[in-house]
Amino acid sequence: MSARIAVPSKGRLRDRVFDLLRHAGYNLRQLGTENAALLIEDIEFIEMRPRDAAAWLRAGRLDAAFISTDTALEQGIEEWPAIDLGFSRSDLVLACRTDAPYASAADLAGKTVATHLPNWTHRWFEEKGIDVNVVSMGGSLEGICARGLAEAIVDMRETGNSLRRNALHVIEEGPACQAIFAYRPDGETDEVAGLLLRMDAAQAARSRQYLMMHIPPDRVDDLESIFPGLAAPTLLPLAGRNDLVAVHLVVKRERLWANLSDLRELGATGIVALPTDAILE
Numbered sequence: 001m002s003a004r005i006a007v008p009s010k011g012r013l014r015d016r017v018f019d020l021l022r023h024a025g026y027n028l029r030q031l032g033t034e035n036a037a038l039l040i041e042d043i044e045f046i047e048m049r050p051r052d053a054a055a056w057l058r059a060g061r062l063d064a065a066f067i068s069t070d071t072a073l074e075q076g077i078e079e080w081p082a083i084d085l086g087f088s089r090s091d092l093v094l095a096c097r098t099d100a101p102y103a104s105a106a107d108l109a110g111k112t113v114a115t116h117l118p119n120w121t122h123r124w125f126e127e128k129g130i131d132v133n134v135v136s137m138g139g140s141l142e143g144i145c146a147r148g149l150a151e152a153i154v155d156m157r158e159t160g161n162s163l164r165r166n167a168l169h170v171i172e173e174g175p176a177c178q179a180i181f182a183y184r185p186d187g188e189t190d191e192v193a194g195l196l197l198r199m200d201a202a203q204a205a206r207s208r209q210y211l212m213m214h215i216p217p218d219r220v221d222d223l224e225s226i227f228p229g230l231a232a233p234t235l236l237p238l239a240g241r242n243d244l245v246a247v248h249l250v251v252k253r254e255r256l257w258a259n260l261s262d263l264r265e266l267g268a269t270g271i272v273a274l275p276t277d278a279i280l281e
Contacts (some may be wrong), residue, residue, distance in 0.1 A: 002042045003191035006053035006065035007031070013050065013179055016087045017066045021045075023206070023277070024198040043191045054182075063184055064192050069177035070156060073120045082182035083196065086203070089158070092117075092174030096152040097145060098167050105172050108132050111151035114144050121154045124174065142166040197280075204279035209253050213268040214244045222266055226259045227251050244269075250276065 007021070007028065008014035018028050028045060031038045037046045048056070053065035054075040066085075070092060072078045094113075096102045102111075109130050115121045118136040125132050137144065141153040146166040156177065157163065157170065181199065183192050215223075223233065233249035247268075256273055263271060 002039060002044045003063040003189045004044050004046060004061070005192070005195070006046050006048040006050075006056065006062050006067075008050055008053075008066055009047040010049075013066070013068065013088050016085070016179065020085065020199060020202060023202040024195070025202075026195075026198075041191070041194075043195065057182060057184070060184070063189055064181060064195075065183075066179065066181055068179050069175060070117060070120075072180065072182055073175065073177075074117045076119065077182065080182050080185050081188075082180040083199070085179040085181060088179040090156040090177050092120075092154065092177060093157045093163075093170045094152055094154055094172040094174065095145070095157075095163055095168045095170045097148075098169045100151065102152065102171055105130055107171075108152050112149075113152045113154060114141050114150035115154040116141070116156075117154060124154070142168055198278075201278035201280050204281060205276040207253055208250050208276050208279055209256050210248070210274040210276050211251050211256060212246065212248050212270070212272045212274075213263065214238065214270040215247050215266060215268045216243060217245050219266045219268075220245065220247065223247070223249070226262045226266075227255055250279065 008017055009032070021028055026040050026045070028038060031045060032047055037044055048065070050065070050067040051071045051074065053062065054067045054071040054077065056062045057065045057067070058075045058077050068088060069078065072080070072082070094105055102108055105125065105128055109132065112133045112135055113121060113125070114135045114137050116137060118134050121134050125134070135150060141155045142162050143166060144150050145153045145168055152171070153168070154174070163169065188196070220233070220235065227249070233247050236246040236248070238244050238246055260271070
């Protein structure tokens with residue numbers, strides 16, 4: 001039986017997830033244009049809104065899902081096994097009008113709080129011992145608060161620009177959020193384990209470069225001062241040359257560009273940097 005994995009049905013999260021999966025060897029181009037589900041290598045990828053995917057994952061009808069931290073919090077599965085994907089970062093915040101007399105969550109006792117995350121918001125205020133009226137919404141929250149329908153909102157903050165445009169400010173911060181790949185706690189299926197391995201290799205490759213160069217043999221040991229933590233590089237002899245050897249190694253992308261001049265000072269020539277598709281460590 002194939003594994004069922006939910007992928008985002010739209011938006012920037014979808015774009016980033018599809019790009020990651022493409023680098024991991026899964027071509028999902030037909031998904032969304034011709035089909036709402038696509039079977040690849042015993043994995044059924046199913047298009048779904050992240051908040052719906054989190055609900056179906058919790059219900060046990062999915063094996064895994066590309067969701068976000070906030071949707072996991074809303075479904076109470078934030079402790080389930082998951083890997084951080086490192087994109088779509090934001091923060092959960094409690095915000096109110098800048099002219100409102102509220103300085104903390106405690107000041108909102110008996111007030112109305114609008115949110116896209118009613119379950120988590122209820123739990124958050126209950127843990128603080130504060131009784132508030134939580135109103136669940138599907139649309140924009142900032143305007144509701146700006147017009148006084150709600151005294152405060154619990155919402156995602158990415159840049160803070162929307163809050164400022166509506167004359168709102170943050171009075172308390174909640175958890176930091178990002179895109180995650182979450183899966184059921186009763187054990188990985190072979191398909192999920194394989195996908196995790198391939199995504200890890202693809203993500204590691206994005207930050208690395210395969211570097212080739214010619215360098216004097218007596219300067220090879222100096223490479224470690226340029227690339228700290230460097231494992232033993234591959235050394236190859238050059239036909240008819242005793243004054244140079246070919247060196248192959250994998251380095252972090254930012255370290256390469258920051259240290260090109262240092263490589264030149266070591267006498268490196270013929271420097272070639274290639275992108276990597278997968279790194280297994």
